[in-house]
Amino acid sequence: MTAGGTGPAGSLQARGVRRMYRRHRGPEVVHALAGVDLTVAEGERVGIVGASGSGKSTLLRLLLALEPVDAGEITYAARPIRPGGVRELRWYRRQVQYVPQDPAGSLDPRRRVADLVAEPLRRLRVDGDHRARAAEVLIAVGLEAGFLDRRPYQLSGGQCQRVAIARALAPGARMILADEPVSGLDLPLRQQVLAVLDEVCRTVGTGLVIVTHDLSVVSRLCDRGVVMDGGRIVEDAATADLLTRPAHPATRRLLDSIPRLLTA
Numbered sequence: 585m586t587a588g589g590t591g592p593a594g595s596l597q598a599r600g601v602r603r604m605y606r607r608h609r610g611p612e613v614v615h616a617l618a619g620v621d622l623t624v625a626e627g628e629r630v631g632i633v634g635a636s637g638s639g640k641s642t643l644l645r646l647l648l649a650l651e652p653v654d655a656g657e658i659t660y661a662a663r664p665i666r667p668g669g670v671r672e673l674r675w676y677r678r679q680v681q682y683v684p685q686d687p688a689g690s691l692d693p694r695r696r697v698a699d700l701v702a703e704p705l706r707r708l709r710v711d712g713d714h715r716a717r718a719a720e721v722l723i724a725v726g727l728e729a730g731f732l733d734r735r736p737y738q739l740s741g742g743q744c745q746r747v748a749i750a751r752a753l754a755p756g757a758r759m760i761l762a763d764e765p766v767s768g769l770d771l772p773l774r775q776q777v778l779a780v781l782d783e784v785c786r787t788v789g790t791g792l793v794i795v796t797h798d799l800s801v802v803s804r805l806c807d808r809g810v811v812m813d814g815g816r817i818v819e820d821a822a823t824a825d826l827l828t829r830p831a832h833p834a835t836r837r838l839l840d841s842i843p844r845l846l847t848a
């Protein structure tokens with residue numbers, strides 16, 4: 585799959601996307617995104633990497649239709665996606681789901697797993713038997729239907745991560761978008777979240793767009809890496825090429841910051 589193609593049915597695209605912010609004080613503006621083109625094919629796993637301030641989170645927020653673009657267009661399955669259109673967004677959010685930072689930490693410990701996993705089904709008004717659907721996705725993430733009536737504090741850390749990801753899959757999501765889902769977690773939890781994401785994407789065939797400042801996460805999870813610098817995509821390549829033949833200085837700087845992890 586090449587960037588910028590017309591893309592098959594389930595692909596997510598940004599075309600010529602720009603976003604600027606005004607600084608709180610003074611007339612100065614920040615070009616957070618200065619013209620971004622990106623295509624993520626159905627089932628593809630793409631890592632968006634870059635130094636702090638390079639525009640990664642802005643791009644993800646725009647892909648999630650949480651903010652409008654100033655110029656350009658976001659499409660999913662060739663349909664324009666923008667904030668505000670309630671019906672269109674409900675449809676979109678069934679297909680493309682967000683996984684928060686520290687996925688398990690976002691679970692309300694007082695609620696039962698069935699309730700937690702079914703929450704997006706209620707919110708997005710998905711028809712059908714929500715408990716049955718919750719059981720189905722629990723099984724898809726390697727848990728059993730027996731977990732439905734437990735609460736997060738009765739589960740291990742790894743099981744909680746699975747529940748959090750099951751919740752994103754519940755509405756039938758074809759693609760998961762995550763912004764630094766493991767930053768701030770200690771190493772064992774980090775490994776758990778990455779392992780679960782990896783396994784779920786493989787077994788369910790879900791696409792993934794993961795924002796990270798850490799190339800080792802891309803190396804672990806992604807087919808392709810997109811490097812951002814100053815609000816632009818400066819490199820877009822298969823993960824193996826990015827790691828072994830980085831073309832842009834920004835990519836080389838990111839590689840230099842993780843030498844031990846890659847050779848471990």
Ligand code: ADP
Binds near residue numbers: 605607616635638639
């Ligand atoms: P990253 O996620 O790669 O660290 P961001 O997308 O958060 O980068 O930010 C890109 C640039 O846009 C930065 O200069 C940041 O300060 C600026 N920016 C992002 N969001 C806002 C905002 N809501 N208001 C003002 N400036 C913002």
Ligand code: MG
Binds near residue numbers: 640641642
């Ligand atoms: Mg960010």
